[in-house]
Amino acid sequence: MTEDLRPHIPLIRDPHTGIARRRLALAEASARAGFVTSLGRGLSDAVDFTRDPDDEFLIALHNRLATARWAAKRASWLGGRLYNRLVGEDPDYVELSGSHIAHVLQLLGRECPASLDPLQLYQVRVDVVKDAIDLLTVSVASEKSDE
DSSP, X not given: OOXXXXXXXXXXXXXXXXXXXXXXXXXXXXXXXXXXXXXHHHHHHHHHTSOOOHHHHHHHHHHHHHHHHHHHHXXXXXXXXXXHHHHTXXXXXXXXXXXXXXXXXXXXXXXXXXXXXXXXXXXXXXHHHHHHHHHHHHHHHHHHHHO
């Protein structure tokens, strides 16, 4: 829907390259440091890689979009940009698993790239997630009214 508005920014970005791979390794190592932390990370992974019903998926997308909005607010000052860089948040992208990206692209009527791994995390442009939220909101509202 809004693809032609941002042709210079890729639709899907694989953050597992170069510096991002080292940052991911550091985050995984710190997640293994404590039992409670690793338990929480395991539950987070379980949520990331499962296919949710539309109403639950809508909530998950809203939460991810809120994270990107906070990153955008922080990006307006130097300390915020530094924080975003350290934690790996980007105001232009939302981090989703490959299975959730496939769901988003299916909702938008786009083809899913063949190289998309459902068990890996990728980053999707914020405007694409907003379009999916708009479609899901209409879909969920119509399902609720039918009941």
